[in-house]
Amino acid sequence: MTFSDVLDAAGGLSAEEQETLLEILRRRLAERRRAQVVREVADARAEFAEGHARPASVSEIMDEASGEA
Numbered sequence: 001m002t003f004s005d006v007l008d009a010a011g012g013l014s015a016e017e018q019e020t021l022l023e024i025l026r027r028r029l030a031e032r033r034r035a036q037v038v039r040e041v042a043d044a045r046a047e048f049a050e051g052h053a054r055p056a057s058v059s060e061i062m063d064e065a066s067g068e069a
Contacts, residue, residue: 010021047053056064 010018013021044053
């Protein structure tokens with residue numbers, strides 16, 4: 001099933017069904033994001049425990065992210 005197929009199928013739903021579909025999709029996306037954050041935190045903690053990471057200030061992190069470090 002392609003994205004276009006999904007859009008066409010959603011277009012055939014009533015307005016109430018479309019709103020319910022949106023609520024379900026938003027909830028699933030939020031759950032997916034939460035799961036991703038949990039994985040990233042676990043990975044970061046493991047790296048830190050293994051000595052592969054060090055504490056840093058917000059400004060150090062921002063400088064590194066912008067390529068200034």
